[in-house]
Structures are given as structure tokens and as C-alpha cells.
Amino acid sequence: MSGALPSPVALAVLKRELRKAVRARVKQVSEEEIRRQSERVRLKLKELPEYRAATTVALFISMPHEIDTRGMIEDVFASGKRCFFPVITGQHSSDMALREGLSVSDIASWPENHWHIKEPPPTIAISAAQVEPRQDALTDVCLDLMIMPGVAFDAQCGRLGQGKGFYDKLLSTYQSAYADLKYPMVRTVAIGLNEQLVPEVPMDPTDYSLDKVCLADYLFEAAHANPQA
Numbered sequence: 149m150s151g152a153l154p155s156p157v158a159l160a161v162l163k164r165e166l167r168k169a170v171r172a173r174v175k176q177v178s179e180e181e182i183r184r185q186s187e188r189v190r191l192k193l194k195e196l197p198e199y200r201a202a203t204t205v206a207l208f209i210s211m212p213h214e215i216d217t218r219g220m221i222e223d224v225f226a227s228g229k230r231c232f233f234p235v236i237t238g239q240h241s242s243d244m245a246l247r248e249g250l251s252v253s254d255i256a257s258w259p260e261n262h263w264h265i266k267e268p269p270p271t272i273a274i275s276a277a278q279v280e281p282r283q284d285a286l287t288d289v290c291l292d293l294m295i296m297p298g299v300a301f302d303a304q305c306g307r308l309g310q311g312k313g314f315y316d317k318l319l320s321t322y323q324s325a326y327a328d329l330k331y332p333m334v335r336t337v338a339i340g341l342n343e344q345l346v347p348e349v350p351m352d353p354t355d356y357s358l359d360k361v362c363l364a365d366y367l368f369e370a371a372h373a374n375p376q377a
């Protein structure tokens with residue numbers, strides 16, 4: 149295609165087809181290969197300057213056929229960083245929040261959502277008789293680093309998600325809230341499998357490109373000038 153940008157409808161079709169193709173490719177990757185790649189990503193992530201500098205990190209609990217985050221979650225807790233996890237509260241793109249997880253055993257007690265992903269409940273039991281609210285990364289802390297899942301990524305740090313707009317909307321909410329609070333914008337790193345790399349992710353105006361994309365055999369950094377770099 150030369151010159152003209154694709155229409156929103158054409159973009160939506162391209163995205164849907166790309167999701168389908170990459171999901172099919174990723175389903176062919178063996179469990180052993182996912183374990184191998186996940187270990188490589190875990191080690192690379194630990195060396196990233198934005199990870200080392202972060203005291204508050206958002207991560208996610210993997211679904212089957214995704215990079216396995218269990219080792220990374222253990223690392224975050226072991227390092228003393230605070231860790232926040234997604235919770236979906238409705239169908240709209242704005243219905244995702246990040247709530248704190250306290251430990252691997254805390255996570256084990258969480259209920260599962262529609263996609264069988266464990267999600268932090270709104271409160272924590274602090275004794276048999278008492279609960280307190282869980283901390284929210286938007287309102288209760290300044291989140292340093294958001295580690296994100298996705299379906300497909302490109303070398304320009306473009307990211308295609310599951311198609312519900314949850315992460316893009318979350319980033320736009322954090323951007324305006326943190327600007328108001330004069331906090332630095334949260335750093336963004338996507339993690340995934342080598343098989344999720346594509347030549348070009350179709351991007352809408354509401355899609356954020358990320359600071360980094362970290363796959364087992366690739367590390368891409370955004371070319372865009374980063375205000376806090």
C-alpha cells in the first residue's frame with residue numbers, strides 16, 4: 149500500500165487476521181520450548197535497567213500458550229519489589245485495574261476469571277476477623293514498570309493485544325493521571341515468545357508503542373524519544 153493510511157475498519161480487519169495467524173503459530177510451540185524461552189526472557193528482564201531501577205512493577209499471570217511468568221513473579225517478590233496484577237471488572241476497555249499481590253501463596257488463593265486467569269480480589273484478609281483493601285497501582289502508588297503480555301509484537305516496539313483494548317486504555321489512563329500528579333510516565337516492556345514477532349503490527353492512534361519488547365532471542369528498544377530517558 150502506498151501513501152494513504154488504512155481506514156479504521158481496514159485496520160481492525162488486519163489486526164483480527166494477524167491475531168488469528170499468530171495464535172495458530174503459537175499453539176504449535178511445545179511446552180518444553182515455552183519453558184526454555186520463558187527462562188531466557190526471565191534472565192534478560194532481570195538485567196534491564198528499567199527493571200533493576202523499579203520498586204513497583206506490574207506483571208501478569210500467564211495463560212496457556214503464553215510466555216510463562218511464574219519465575220519472573222518469584223524474582224519480583226524475592227527482590228523486594230512490589231508487584232501488581234490485572235483484574236478485569238467488566239466488558240469495557242476501561243474495566244481493567246492493577247492490584248497488588250503480596251506473595252506466591254497470596255496468588256494461590258485468588259479466584260479465576262472468565263479466561264481461567266487468577267485475579268487479585270479487592271481485599272486482603274489480615275486476620276480471621278479483619279480485611280483491608282488491596283493497593284491499586286493507579287491510585288495508591290507510582291508504578292515504575294508495566295510488564296505486558298500481547299499476541300504479536302514488532303521490532304518498532306508495536307504491540308497487538310487480545311483485542312479488548314484493556315492495556316491501551318490502561319496506559320492512556322495512567323498517562324493522564326500521572327501527568328496530573330507530576331509522576332514520570334510508567335515504563336513499558338512487553339514480553340513474549342519468539343514466534344510472536346511479526347514484521348509490522350498495524351497501529352491505531354489509540355495504540356501505544358512500548359519502550360521495549362523482550363522476547364527470548366530479541367530485545368527491541370523504541371526509537372521514539374523518551375521524555376524520561
Ligand SMILES: Nc1nc2c(c(=O)[nH]1)N(C=O)[C@@H](CNc1ccc(C(=O)N[C@@H](CCC(=O)O)C(=O)O)cc1)CN2
Nearest residue numbers: 171208209210211234263265297298309310312314315
Ligand atoms: N496472561 C494474561 N493476562 C491478562 C491478559 C493477557 O493478555 N494475558 N490480558 C490482556 O488484555 C487481560 C485479560 N484479557 C483477555 C482478553 C481477551 C482474551 C481473549 O479474547 N481470549 C480469547 C482466546 C483466544 C484464543 O487463544 O483463541 C477468547 O476468549 O476467545 C483473553 C484475555 C488481563 N490479563
Ligand SMILES: Nc1ncnc2c1ncn2[C@@H]1O[C@H](COP(=O)(O)OP(=O)(O)OP(=O)(O)O)[C@@H](O)[C@H]1O
Nearest residue numbers: 241308309310311312313314315316317320354355
Ligand atoms: N485508550 C483507549 N480508550 C478507549 N478505547 C480504546 C482505547 N484503546 C483501545 N480502545 C478500544 O479497544 C478496542 C480494541 O482495541 P485494539 O484492537 O487496539 O486492542 P488490543 O491492542 O489488541 O488490546 P489491549 O490494549 O488490551 O492489548 C477498540 O475498539 C479500541 O477502540
